[in-house]
């Protein structure tokens with residue numbers, strides 16, 4: 328099982344699509360590692376500088392309909408090779424969300440008002456998060472501020488995360 | 502309780518229920534192209550599982566960058582080609598016989614009513630035009646599909662869009678789907694299947710239904726679906742004539758995949774298109790849609806007619822009817838890419854290719870190419886393209902370029918003036 332904790336990259340926009348996450352011209356790369364420098368290269372977000380802002384981050388917190396557009400699994404992979412294993416958002420496009428779990432990564436949905444709250448309280452600070460799978464709770468920490476947020480993922484998604492991905496799971500079960 | 506088309510298809514394809522909300526379904530077809538499949542193939546090899554569940558149910562094509570433009574794309578093509586050969590995949594389409602996946606697979610009769618289809622491509626929803634459940638997936642789902650012939654989906658909820666009225670001249674399926682996406686938004690159908698029903702859809706030919714279903718994913722939908730009818734039977738007849746004693750017989754069999762009157766929908770949307778005008782996108786999201794009239798006069802640098810949305814015969818025919826005996830503006834470069842060799846050759850016989858060439862279009866071989874900014878007409882920074890494709894994301898057709906999505910008619914009219922233009926001024 329991968330690790331789901333660490334410093335957060337806040338992306339304050341809805342509808343961030345997979346072309347923004349990893350442009351099509353890099354889909355000719357054969358190794359996941361080769362995608363590393365290009366993560367979020369075409370992201371339209373004021374003040375965002377990919378190289379500087381991504382460095383050291385391991386979790387993304389963002390808004391609605393994240394990962395819409397193309398089915399390219401290169402999008403989760405581009406996060407993975409940059410050390411980002413989890414995206415928390417108020418909504419996901421179906422294929423992206425499934426791809427994340429299929430890779431044994433996490434794409435967790437929280438209510439829009441909870442996401443609002445996270446942006447309000449943490450987005451301007453250096454924030455990190457821990458995931459407790461027993462209690463199904465995230466703990467967000469910045470400066471002196473600590474907040475616990477419960478989360479849900481389906482049993483199926485969780486079994487993919489535990490198995491290490493869909494290939495492993497399907498191979499055992501079908 | 503009545504059932505939707507997707508529910509009926511899921512009922513006949515149950516392969517497992519790993520949790521309450523998830524259905525694992527068996528697959529009738531797994532479609533493959535050279536961008537997302539090689540990673541799945543390489544991983545299968547690495548795992549010592551280089552097998553396919555059923556070679557006759559796997560269809561593969563090299564379409565995104567063809568002919569290969571560099572060593573990397575040549576290698577992607579080679580991995581797919583070698584794999585198809587190794588596993589005796591008969592339906593593999595290489596250069597000379599290849600076309601855009603969502604145009605060539607239907608043309609070969611591979612999409613049928615009641616089928617379950619996956620592909621590592623988000624516009625796989627196109628094949629729902631035949632009354633199939635067809636969904637785009639990532640490379641891992643594709644890998645499992647290739648190996649096991651199954652895929653997991655949330656139990657499908659459907660949104661019914663009832664399209665009524667009469668389309669005005671110069672208004673096409675593309676305008677309808679752009680307007681639908683504009684109405685419901687880019688996440689308006691996330692995790693749902695859109696059933697396109699109603700009088701307008703009943704009258705549409707398969708090419709138009711494919712345009713409609715093609716862009717369902719731009720509203721977040723898992724699949725778009727049309728109910729199979731005699732138009733579907735007619736289109737498929739050459740492929741199914743040995744399976745049914747008559748067209749009527751086929752229609753009856755396919756009626757198993759029409760929605761029940763009392764089916765339960767997540768949402769029902771009524772859309773009367775009688776007053777709909779030609780539509781165009783203006784931003785970086787496919788739901789940023791306006792009538793062409795409010796964008797008229799906006800300067801463009803390139804026109805692109807092609808893709809899995811609008812590169813089919815009827816699309817070229819409509820564009821050619823506007824371009825006939827005219828020239829494109831000096832300030833514009835225009836590209837047409839017939840989506841398959843079959844379409845290309847029909848267009849050649851019908852004199853349509855000549856019309857494009859005389860007007861000043863560059864006619865390219867069938868390929869995705871410029872649609873996703875990989876080859877064949879990539880934009881430079883600051884350039885604007887009037888395009889019949891399906892995505893206007895930032896950088897989609899080239900870094901720093903701007904894409905306006907529109908119908909082939911609007912694109913053709915825009916090529917003549919060099920500006921976004923309503924085709925009605927050229928209609929006879």
Ligand code: SF4
Pocket residue numbers: 565601602603622624808809810868869870872873890891
């Ligand atoms: S034509 Fe464009 S949208 Fe269609 S499959 Fe090819 S790249 Fe994708």
